[in-house]
Amino acid sequence: MVINMVSSLDGKVTTNSGKAGSIGSPVDRLIMRSLRSRVDAVMIGASTLRAEKLNLSVPEDLSRTRVSQGREPQPLAVLVSASGDLPLKENLLGPSPKDRLVFTVPGIPGECLATLSQLALVETLPVEGDSIDLRIALHVLKARHGVTVLLVEGGPSLNYSLVRGGLVDEIFLTLAPKLTGGQGPSSPGILHGPALPPGTDFSADLLSIHAAHGELFLRYHLKNLKTDPNS
């Protein structure tokens, strides 16, 4: 699994509007779409969809390349939400309902489930505390949906849980030459959550670095990936 994020020079992933769309350049968006073209599914957390309109699909030329490489025309769009508060109709542009999958929790209100089910395939998964067990989510993606390569595009809360769980292979990070300022929970970095536990190696190896138009495109491999013998 890989995470792809864009951050300002001061380490923030949202602007003061609470959106991320304006941080990266057109080159960053090109790379984002190129990454999407190479994966089976793109996952985001519910707050990322609530923040702004998103299109998780790839354009026609990349869709054709996917098909020529034996992939589905579009990556599966995977949305994670415990509340079921997902503005699929308003904010998710692009994939048709058959290319959308919502992971949610048992006990979601029936009305909400019915609404979501009209717009996406919905699966309820076991919870760990009051959140979906993301390791199980990855098993389900592989076993039921043939997802072997997953791209996660945030947000910081979802990233945090995945990194903390040792589920992330690589992080692609674009460092954009902008300063945003801001503080507190509304101005997160690429991970949002409590301090990572001591005693685990959360360092990363730099795999590549490219510069274009003032942006740095960084690719890191995380050391604490916990491979699962059953996966």
Ligand SMILES: NC(=O)c1ccc[n+]([C@@H]2O[C@H](COP(=O)([O-])OP(=O)(O)OC[C@H]3O[C@@H](n4cnc5c(N)ncnc54)[C@H](OP(=O)(O)O)[C@@H]3O)[C@@H](O)[C@H]2O)c1
């Ligand atoms: N710069 C970038 O590259 C970038 C990329 C993505 C997002 N962003 C920005 O990041 C902000 C959103 O980030 P965020 O950290 O607030 O939120 P987030 O990670 O996008 O979403 C968090 C929400 O996802 C759901 N969720 C996550 N893990 C879950 C689990 N294990 N089980 C069940 N539900 C789970 C929950 O939804 P419910 O609340 O519905 O239960 C949770 O509140 C936005 O401002 C967005 O623009 C920036």
